[in-house]
Amino acid sequence: MAIETFFPTHLYRARLGGAGEKQLLASLADSCRAIAVDDGAGQAWCAKNNYRGYTSYGSLTDLGWRDPAFADLEKRLDPHIAEFARAVEFDLGGRPLVLDNLWINIVEPGGMHAAHVHPHSVISGTLYLELPPGAAPLKLEDPRLPMMMAAPPRKARARPENRTFVTVTPTPGMVVLWESWLRHEVPLSDAEAERISVSFNYRWG
Numbered sequence: 001m002a003i004e005t006f007f008p009t010h011l012y013r014a015r016l017g018g019a020g021e022k023q024l025l026a027s028l029a030d031s032c033r034a035i036a037v038d039d040g041a042g043q044a045w046c047a048k049n050n051y052r053g054y055t056s057y058g059s060l061t062d063l064g065w066r067d068p069a070f071a072d073l074e075k076r077l078d079p080h081i082a083e084f085a086r087a088v089e090f091d092l093g094g095r096p097l098v099l100d101n102l103w104i105n106i107v108e109p110g111g112m113h114a115a116h117v118h119p120h121s122v123i124s125g126t127l128y129l130e131l132p133p134g135a136a137p138l139k140l141e142d143p144r145l146p147m148m149m150a151a152p153p154r155k156a157r158a159r160p161e162n163r164t165f166v167t168v169t170p171t172p173g174m175v176v177l178w179e180s181w182l183r184h185e186v187p188l189s190d191a192e193a194e195r196i197s198v199s200f201n202y203r204w205g
Helices: 021-038 040-048 068-087
Strands: 011-015 053-055 097-107 113-116 123-130 138-141 165-168 174-179 184-186 195-204
Touching (some): 011 068, 021 040, 021 068, 021 097, 021 123, 040 053, 068 123, 068 174, 068 195
Antiparallel strands (some): 011 174, 053 097, 097 195, 113 184, 123 174, 123 195, 138 184
């Protein structure tokens, strides 16, 4: 008897790394808070879309130009993207993977982010800056879920590769990458302080 595994879903995790990483993370967190206060258009977008906290997703597309900490971050992300692309064996045909957008996420206590995918991108990910006790994890959904129809539920202690949902508990300074079609969410947060991260998409140039 043989059981083989095909069509895996890959998840990449690593420290951001590089000289002065601790100082950069602190600078990014401070910048996230300052930008959130000044970005009236972003605040309006969050209010309109019932986002509990702040995100620059609907308002700012030039964080690297606005703040040198974000410009530094953009440079440090590229090697992680290249490593993940090698691991999943993309044949890029000489065309690079290019940062398409990068945005701030500040989730307030009681906030969440509903399940979604990132259309028109190849690789998506998040750098985590501040995660207070009780902060929600990243929740990933088996992409085959809509096709399972009459399948029975999985055992409570099923191996991660057999589960319908997997949660990832990040730590500050961690970069997490996945292919952009992977449905994911941030469940309701029990934290008493803000959960701060920076998310991004890379497209095939």
